[in-house]
Amino acid sequence: MTKPLLQVRGLKIGATVYPPGEKPHDIEIVHGVDFDVEAGKVLGLIGESGAGKSTIGLAAMAYGRGGVELTGGTVHVNGRDVLQSSVRDVRRLRGAEVTYVSQSAAASFNPAKQIMEQVIEAAVLQGKFNKTDAEQRARDLFAKLGLPDPDNIGNRYPHQVSGGQLQRCMTALALCPEPDLVVFDEPTTALDVTTQIDVLKAIKDAIRDTGVAALYITHDLAVVAQVSDHIMVLRMGEMVEYGTTDAIINHPQEDYTKALVSVRSIEHEEKQPTEPVLRVENITARYKGTNFDVLHNVSVDLSPGQTLAVVGESGSGKSTLARVITGLLPPRDGTITFAGRTLTPDQPSRSLEDLRELQMIYQMADTAMNPRQTVGTIIGRPLEFYFGLKGDEKQKRIQELLDEIELGSGFQDRYPAELSGGQKQRVCIARALAAKPKLIICDEVTSALDPLVADGILKLLLNLQKIEDVAYLFITHDLATVRAIADSIAVMYQGKVQRYGTKSEVLTPPFDDYTDLLLSSVPEMKLGWLEDVIANRKMESAGN
Amino acid sequence: MLKNIPLSAAIGLIITGTYFLAAIFADVIAPYGMAEAVGDVWEPSSSEHWLGTDQIGRDLLTRMIYGGQTTILIATLATILSFATGSVLGFIAAVSGGWIDQIMSRLVDLFMSIPSLILALVILSSIEATVVTLVVIMGLLDSTRVYRLARAVAVDITVMDYVEAARLRGEKLQWIIFREILPNALSPLVAEMGLRFIFMVLFISTLSFLGIGVQPPLADWGGIVKENKEGINFGIGAALYPAVAIATLAISVNLIADWILNRTTSLKGGRG
Numbered sequence: 001m002t003k004p005l006l007q008v009r010g011l012k013i014g015a016t017v018y019p020p021g022e023k024p025h026d027i028e029i030v031h032g033v034d035f036d037v038e039a040g041k042v043l044g045l046i047g048e049s050g051a052g053k054s055t056i057g058l059a060a061m062a063y064g065r066g067g068v069e070l071t072g073g074t075v076h077v078n079g080r081d082v083l084q085s086s087v088r089d090v091r092r093l094r095g096a097e098v099t100y101v102s103q104s105a106a107a108s109f110n111p112a113k114q115i116m117e118q119v120i121e122a123a124v125l126q127g128k129f130n131k132t133d134a135e136q137r138a139r140d141l142f143a144k145l146g147l148p149d150p151d152n153i154g155n156r157y158p159h160q161v162s163g164g165q166l167q168r169c170m171t172a173l174a175l176c177p178e179p180d181l182v183v184f185d186e187p188t189t190a191l192d193v194t195t196q197i198d199v200l201k202a203i204k205d206a207i208r209d210t211g212v213a214a215l216y217i218t219h220d221l222a223v224v225a226q227v228s229d230h231i232m233v234l235r236m237g238e239m240v241e242y243g244t245t246d247a248i249i250n251h252p253q254e255d256y257t258k259a260l261v262s263v264r265s266i267e268h269e270e271k272q273p274t275e276p277v278l279r280v281e282n283i284t285a286r287y288k289g290t291n292f293d294v295l296h297n298v299s300v301d302l303s304p305g306q307t308l309a310v311v312g313e314s315g316s317g318k319s320t321l322a323r324v325i326t327g328l329l330p331p332r333d334g335t336i337t338f339a340g341r342t343l344t345p346d347q348p349s350r351s352l353e354d355l356r357e358l359q360m361i362y363q364m365a366d367t368a369m370n371p372r373q374t375v376g377t378i379i380g381r382p383l384e385f386y387f388g389l390k391g392d393e394k395q396k397r398i399q400e401l402l403d404e405i406e407l408g409s410g411f412q413d414r415y416p417a418e419l420s421g422g423q424k425q426r427v428c429i430a431r432a433l434a435a436k437p438k439l440i441i442c443d444e445v446t447s448a449l450d451p452l453v454a455d456g457i458l459k460l461l462l463n464l465q466k467i468e469d470v471a472y473l474f475i476t477h478d479l480a481t482v483r484a485i486a487d488s489i490a491v492m493y494q495g496k497v498q499r500y501g502t503k504s505e506v507l508t509p510p511f512d513d514y515t516d517l518l519l520s521s522v523p524e525m526k527l528g529w530l531e532d533v534i535a536n537r538k539m540e541s542a543g544n
Numbered sequence: 545m546l547k548n549i550p551l552s553a554a555i556g557l558i559i560t561g562t563y564f565l566a567a568i569f570a571d572v573i574a575p576y577g578m579a580e581a582v583g584d585v586w587e588p589s590s591s592e593h594w595l596g597t598d599q600i601g602r603d604l605l606t607r608m609i610y611g612g613q614t615t616i617l618i619a620t621l622a623t624i625l626s627f628a629t630g631s632v633l634g635f636i637a638a639v640s641g642g643w644i645d646q647i648m649s650r651l652v653d654l655f656m657s658i659p660s661l662i663l664a665l666v667i668l669s670s671i672e673a674t675v676v677t678l679v680v681i682m683g684l685l686d687s688t689r690v691y692r693l694a695r696a697v698a699v700d701i702t703v704m705d706y707v708e709a710a711r712l713r714g715e716k717l718q719w720i721i722f723r724e725i726l727p728n729a730l731s732p733l734v735a736e737m738g739l740r741f742i743f744m745v746l747f748i749s750t751l752s753f754l755g756i757g758v759q760p761p762l763a764d765w766g767g768i769v770k771e772n773k774e775g776i777n778f779g780i781g782a783a784l785y786p787a788v789a790i791a792t793l794a795i796s797v798n799l800i801a802d803w804i805l806n807r808t809t810s811l812k813g814g815r816g
């Protein structure tokens with residue numbers, strides 16, 4: 001048997017942590033991981049945030065990011081142990097034998113230089129090609145990756161191409177020096193579903209055509225199922241399960257893998273619309289200083305105690321709709337009726353009652369909580385502010401709320417930094433609930449969370465809806481979430497409501513072209529799904 | 545909180561503490577009266593007069609202690625005034641935005657375009673220099689710098705979701721400024737405070753040296769330099785003591801400010 005291209009044995013990775021009030025100390029974040037990547041094969045690394053998957057990916061380049069140290073084990077690339085190599089040898093390895101594609105191409109390209117210059121830089125610097133040959137190779141790769149006008153796109157600057165295109169340019173950059181191995185670190189996570197599918201296809205084809213091996217890092221099992229030959233499931237720096245893609249998807253052995261595969265197991269009975277608590281009529285809105293309407297004639301209704309999901313890609317106007325309803329962005333035209341009252345367009349002139357009954361939960365729980373306030377203060381403030389609760393009464397109510405969000409009493413005195421991502425979002429939910437609202441606007445509340453954690457949050461929200469009879473306006477780009485929790489759905493596209501109705505109406509064919517594109521683009525945990533979808537598409541995605 | 549205190553901060557605390565204690569208990573520890581002539585002109589240091597005497601035979605150590613009292617008192621009060629006005633106005637401008645911010649910021653720009661020493665000279669030439677007027681003039685002139693810093697820091701904070709959440713809750717300006725923004729803006733402000741305090745010490749010393757600051761017979765460090773500056777021609781070091789005092793105070797206060805900055809930025813994962 002030939003030696004594998006990448007052989008990792010007993011890899012241990014450590015880092016120094018600086019907990020508040022304690023002496024800094026070293027912790028181990030990856031506890032001895034073994035795997036191989038054969039030439040021309042793709043290994044998917046999958047796990048939640050903090051599982052160590054990116055750290056392991058970078059270790060293949062003998063690199064530890066941000067104070068991370070490779071403390072033990074061996075990493076052989078083409079038979080050489082790169083952890084023992086000299087700096088000079090490692091430099092020859094990076095950008096030549098092993099290359100890297102990062103999550104955010106927008107943040108990785110130098111905005112002041114043309115794309116071509118950056119794509120060929122490593123290949124020329126490493127002496128693999130001269131400038132003319134490298135440029136020719138880059139143009140071939142642009143064509144292979146399905147970029148428009150491959151002969152000239154390299155002359156553009158990064159801001160002149162779309163996010164999906166830039167991500168493909170980055171893939172071209174990684175493939176340009178003819179590497180043996182490419183590390184893809186969540187290359188499609190930041191993209192819309194409809195764009196993701198094209199990038200995914202381009203990456204998959206490029207891998208196949210160039211015969212390069214790849215490490216594909218992601219938290220989305222359905223995505224990795226489309227591109228990889230083998231999958232390794234990681235959790236907290238340890239391997240949970242390793243096997244062929246088919247084995248992992250169809251016959252998972254470990255409980256954790258089973259949970260990942262069967263995620264989104266939420267049961268939710270669709271409710272029929274009644275007299276609406278929120279009625280949005282013919283809203284047209286634009287941002288100050290622009291002459292472009294972000295919302296055109298948007299009308300939706302939401303019944304009490306039900307969930308309206310607003311879905312669409314980034315830029316479709318769904319978050320703007322939330323800003324209009326909360327009064328942060330007064331609309332140019334249209335009215336909003338809430339609990340039988342017509343809301344004034346701007347927030348400062350609204351009554352305390354209106355403010356109390358309309359609460360909001362944000363995408364990033366990190367920035368939605370004041371880092372200098374304890375959980376008790378964060379939840380207690382609305383109680384104090386709206387109901388004038390003080391002392392024991394307030395404490396009792398805080399306790400009740402903490403119980404409702406399934407956190408213990410010990411959390412009261414903690415600061416947000418001492419909570420995990422899921423716990424933070426729970427506290428934000430408790431803050432919204434404390435006001436006893438009739439409507440909560442949930443703006444992408446689960447998209448920053450790991451799938452299992454997000455699942456817990458959605459279950460909690462549904463539970464609370466039953467108890468408190470609160471309506472949710474649920475803004476999301478994730479159709480799996482929508483299927484799980486919505487009673488009615490509004491599909492938004494370029495500021496207009498493209499399709500609107502109860503969940504069963506919206507999700508039942510015949511579809512309009514955009515809804516079809518959106519629905520079909522959600523990755524499914526099925527081998528060969530990617531090819532099927534691309535073959536059956538009626539409409540090109542906007543990323544092209 | 546005093547555990548694991550770094551050496552530099554300990555040195556800073558000891559020196560600053562000594563100066564402040566000497567200022568507070570000046571009446572108790574000063575060996576002679578402040579304006580009492582007790583010896584010859586410019587006597588060298590001896591067991592009776594540890595630092596020697598000044599240009600009219602007053603004990604220099606006594607003058608230094610009382611001078612420190614005046615200098616530190618004025619600098620401290622002026623710093624407090626400057627931070628109270630500067631940061632509150634800066635926060636208001638950042639939170640309000642729009643034309644309120646524009647008017648306030650352009651006014652501050654206008655004041656900053658005039659050198660503060662010259663502006664202070666003009667104002668002090670028309671009104672009497674007492675401790676109160678000095679504090680008010682210095683504090684308000686310096687608050688323009690604090691305003692700029694506070695506004696810049698607060699502008700970053702006001703766009704955070706938690707401030708938006710507070711606004712959506714219906715919170716008033718007061719809560720947003722003092723409960724949401726101030727705690728998160730504290731680290732850069734405290735660091736700046738150490739620096740501004742030193743500028744205040746230099747400012748009051750400069751004014752006194754020019755003769756329009758603290759008026760005799762009251763002592764202050766700048767005044768002592770002015771009174772004894774002729775002595776340098778004769779090799780008398782009396783004018784150098786206040787200079788040393790100003791320099792050591794400046795360094796030690798900044799050592800403390802650095803330490804506080806380090807502590808507060810790592811505390812509970814606050815702003816970096």
